[in-house]
Amino acid sequence: MSGRCGGTTRVGVLVGGILAGAFLMAAVGIICFFLQRRSRHLKNQMSGKRLLNEATGSSSVPFFPYKDIERATNGFSEKQRLGTGAYGTVYAGKLHNDEWVAIKKIRHRDPESAQQVMNEVKLLSSVSHPNLLRLLGCCIENGEHILVYEYMPNGTLSQHLQREKGAVLPWTVRLTIAAETSHAITHLHTAMNPPIYHRDIKSSNILLDINFNSKVADFGLSRFGMMDDSHISTAPQGTPGYVDPQYHQNYHLSDKSDVYSFGVVLVEIISALKVVDFSRPHSEINLAALAIDRIGKGRVDEIIDPFLEPNRDAWTLSSIHRVAELAFRCLAFHRDMRPTMMEVSDELEQIRASSWAPLEDNMCVASSVASSVSSPYNGSEISLSSTIAKMAGIGSRRSVVPCKTVDVLPEMDESMDSSPVSVQDPWLSEQSSPSTNSLLGNVAR
Template sequence: MICVVLICCFARKKSSSRTKHNMKRLFSDASGINIPIYTYKEIEKATNGFSEKQRLGTGAFGTVYAGKLHTNSWVAIKRIKHRDTDCIEQVVNEIKLISSVSHPNLVRLLGCSMENGEQILVYEFMPNGTLCQHLQRERGDGLPWPVRLTIATETAQAIAHLHSAIDPPIYHRDIKSSNILLDYNFKSKVADFGLSRLGKTETSHISTAPQGTPGYLDPQYHQNFHLSDKSDVYSFGVVLIEIITALKVIDFSRPPNEANLASIATDRISKGRLDEIIDPFLNPSSNDPWTLSSIHNVAELAFRCLAFHRDMRPTMMEVAMELEQIKLSRWELGEEINCEGASLEASPCSSSSNLSEQPLSKGINKNGGVQNRNGLFML
């Protein structure tokens, strides 16, 4: 009996070792890009067995957990759902593509694990949560306009990079304010790019059902399921309106014809009534002509992004360049854009979400634990 147990344990260990070896071979053979490959046990240990106490949130692509690996620094561990287990080499190549993309405003992939039929991605941890949380006052008291404009500009540059500097281009498919994460200095980084390629999807950019989040979906994509770079442009236009208004993208507590934020915005902008929906926190009526002028300029840009016909929308490169010009126009007035006035919750203990679409009131505490409303849970 003891011999049988020992043989089983040896076989399991050998199988695990062979799996890890094969994974390393697949990663090294494809294009020479190497990222750390963790065992399932290492991931399980880092998350305390995928403990609910360490869960940061759950979204369209999977569940995210806080964890510490060998570096003893916090990372975000995403456990992908709807995994494609039929073609492991294709999945590895997709992960390699994501890991090869480098831009200061894209969340970095730090490693992965693909044992036991799992697809687990390890990302850098972003301590200041999501743009959505700050706009909805779930974190802090609000962001001043210069900070919002900088976040918008950085985000546009990141998406433009995915569209223009990558071959083949990467279409995000799920641009939204909860996928825009903020670091210690409120520098923005786009999350979840490339993840739509990891599931059981077609090899082309034609999908059999709309992908994305209600309120952000390109209306043409919703009709014909054809994906293009202009689908991301539309979604980003909605984010720009969020930044200006701090209103929810879909809110059924509003009148039926105003439940959709994009509909409200296009109506008000076309009628010259934008001021009615500007976030009062921005105080646009104050003696600051640049703030009001730049808000209107961003709104006009968003209006073009929200055009029904995608041919009428600008490219993300054009959007990024225009936002940069709007941001730089403040220097003409002798002013400097900075984060003064933002609710700087830079410590990890204030973070309530990371890489997730449904943020929770949880975060990482500097003393080494996950925190929620009930107190501190040591890891």
């Protein structure tokens, strides 16, 4: 009996030892797993910060841990998705200060997308202007590339022009947005050394804050220019309908490429027409071609958005015509015939200031503008026969903010259809900003 008990005891001890050893091994394995996971996490963070430092030359751009981004978007919840494009998805989120931000999660994890992210971080960290969208930080971790921007509650200019969001923008607001956008692009071209060429100026990359102030966004395709030459050679990229035809033809990128794209935006502001619309006649599919034809023949009124009520006063009609004439010059096929962005910006400010001129002066200008664009386009620039001088001593401007502003994300469900930052707009089955497009053949040469 005692032998049997002793054997049972020894077996029990042996089993207990085996179980204890198994538990110990399991505990060691779990500890090793978490240590390795933490090590990989720290390695990813260090790798992300290293890439960030290489891109910016410093650590001035805040680095957000992936877990904070994930928490801010509720695990990238569909309820917080604000927009989806070819290169990524934008979510609304709150980080540490309870303020809404726009978080763009890049979809593709390849060298090209990583390069675009680093390019945008590098450029935005080197510029500062009230009409350029602020980059608040980024996250390069767990194989993800994420950019964090300030939140733009009033969406994009394109959404308003296409009646997809909010009320119709009055002419004074549109003119102010055009002027502010031109200031931002001028800053990139003239205040930076070397200059920066945006390469993707379009209405969906012009964002509007709570007061409808303009913010130029999306620098993924931007490039630094060259100080010792008028252009740089690079494969043409951009969005169909906005790409400079000379850049598309000979791969020569210059500051005048942005001028051309901005000219298309000016036509959008005047007409509220789509930049590319296959429902229009074949020769008018491309808005630039349509505008060149109508403006060159002195038939601007045919493309003016009727919601602007251009005939309600002399200043509105004359200023729309002047902006149309400016757009016409920006759309010149030969880049040497286009104005610089600084000249465009100065002229838009003169047009804004002319709203304070006496009524008789505005009526004279309206007549002058009509006569100056009455002859068919023959390849040369159209010039106004007279201009309105900027009035001295203007202390304030006409109110340009619509009566009703948009609350900052009052209800998430109400904001799902609007995107606070541009994520390359879908282009025929979500392919946007292709490097080439056949539609440019429609642009008059």
